[in-house]
Amino acid sequence: xxxRELILASGSPRRRELLLRAGFAFEIVESGVDELLRxxxxxxxxxxRMAVEKAxxxxxxxxxxxxxxxxxxxxxxxxxxxKPVDAAEARAMLAALAGATxxxxxxxxxxxxxxxxxxxxxxxxxxxxxxSAAEIAEYVAGGEPMDKAGAxxxxxxxADFILAVEGPRDNVMGLPVAxxxxxxxxxxxxxxxxxx
Numbered sequence: 654x655x656x657r658e659l660i661l662a663s664g665s666p667r668r669r670e671l672l673l674r675a676g677f678a679f680e681i682v683e684s685g686v687d688e689l690l691r692x693x694x695x696x697x698x699x700x701x702r703m704a705v706e707k708a709x710x711x712x713x714x715x716x717x718x719x720x721x722x723x724x725x726x727x728x729x730x731x732x733x734x735x736k737p738v739d740a741a742e743a744r745a746m747l748a749a750l751a752g753a754t755x756x757x758x759x760x761x762x763x764x765x766x767x768x769x770x771x772x773x774x775x776x777x778x779x780x781x782x783x784x785s786a787a788e789i790a791e792y793v794a795g796g797e798p799m800d801k802a803g804a805x806x807x808x809x810x811x812a813d814f815i816l817a818v819e820g821p822r823d824n825v826m827g828l829p830v831a832x833x834x835x836x837x838x839x840x841x842x843x844x845x846x847x848x849x
Contacts, residue, residue, distance in 0.1 A: 657765075659842050662711040662722035667808060667827040672721075675830050676844030677837070684710040684722060690735065696728035697774045700760035705769055712764035719770075719842055723761040725827045727803030729753065734803045743793045743804040750803060751784035751814075757803070757825045761833055763840065771836045775829035777820030779807075784814060 659679040661672060672679060684707035690699055707722035727734040729749055737743035760774040797811065798804035805811030807818075807825045823830045834844070 657841065658715075658718040659837070660711055660715055660718045660720045662707045662720050665723075665827050667806070668723055671823055671826060671828045671830055672833075675834055676846045677834075677842070678845045679721075680718075682711050682715060682720075684708075686710050688724070688735065690733055694733075695731075696726045696733050696756065696758050697760065697776070699733060700724045700726045700758045701762070701772055701774050704760040704762035705764075705772055708762040708764035708769065709767065712767050716766045718765075719837070719840055720764045721761060721833065721837070722764070723759055723828055723833075725757065725759040725802050725825075727755055727757050729755040729803075736800055736802055737798060737804045740793050740799075743798040744789050746804040747784060747789045747792065747798070747814075748786070750781045750805070751789070752781060754778055754780040755803065759824045759827055759829055761828065761836070763836055765840070770840060773829075773832055773836065775821060775824045775832055777818055777822070777824045779815060779819075779825060780817045781814050782816045788814075 660682050661679045662684045664683045686707045703724035704722050708720045712720045734746050757777045758774055763771040797806055797809050821829045
C-alpha cells in the first residue's frame with residue numbers, strides 16, 4: 654500500500670516541533686492565508702475556519718497529499734486575543750491575562766484532494782498568576798511574545814506566568830497531538846518512529 658504524503662500547512666516552529674516529536678514525517682508548505690477575525694465570530698469558530706481555509710489552500714496545490722493545518726487563539730472573557738501587532742499591544746494583552754483564567758483553542762483541519770476530511774477544535778483553560786508591570790515589560794522586551802496568540806509561549810519563559818492548565822498542554826503550544834494523531838491515523842498516516 655502506498656503511503657500518502659503528509660503536509661503541514663503551517664510555518665509555526667512549535668507545530669513543527671510537536672509533530673516531529675510525535676514521530677511523523679512531513680513536508681511544510683505555508684498556506685499564505687490571511688488571518689482575519691470576522692465581526693461577532695467566536696474563538697472556536699474563528700480557529701476552525703482558519704484551520705479549514707489553510708488546509709484547503711494547500712490542498713488545492715497539493716491534492717494528492719494529506720494536508721494538516723491548525724490555528725490557535727486565546728480567548729479572555731469572550732474577547733479573542735491574536736498575535737500582538739507591537740510591543741504595546743503585547744504588554745496590554747499580558748496585563749489583561751495576569752491573575753485571570755483564559756481559554757486557548759487550537760483547531761486543526763485535515764484536507765485531501767481539495768476537500769476537508771476532518772476538523773476539530775480543542776480547548777484548554779490556562780490560569781495566570783499576578784504579574785507586575787516590570788515583569789511584563791522585561792518579557793516583552795525579550796521578543797518572545799511577538800509571534801504568539803495572547804502574547805506568550807507556554808514552551809518558553811511564558812511558562813513562568815502559569816499557575817494551572819486544564820486540558821492538553823500541547824494544545825496551548827499550538828497542536829493537540831493526541832487528537833491530531835488519532836485523526837491522521839484514521840487516514841492511514843501513522844508515526845514513522847516512536848514518540849520522543
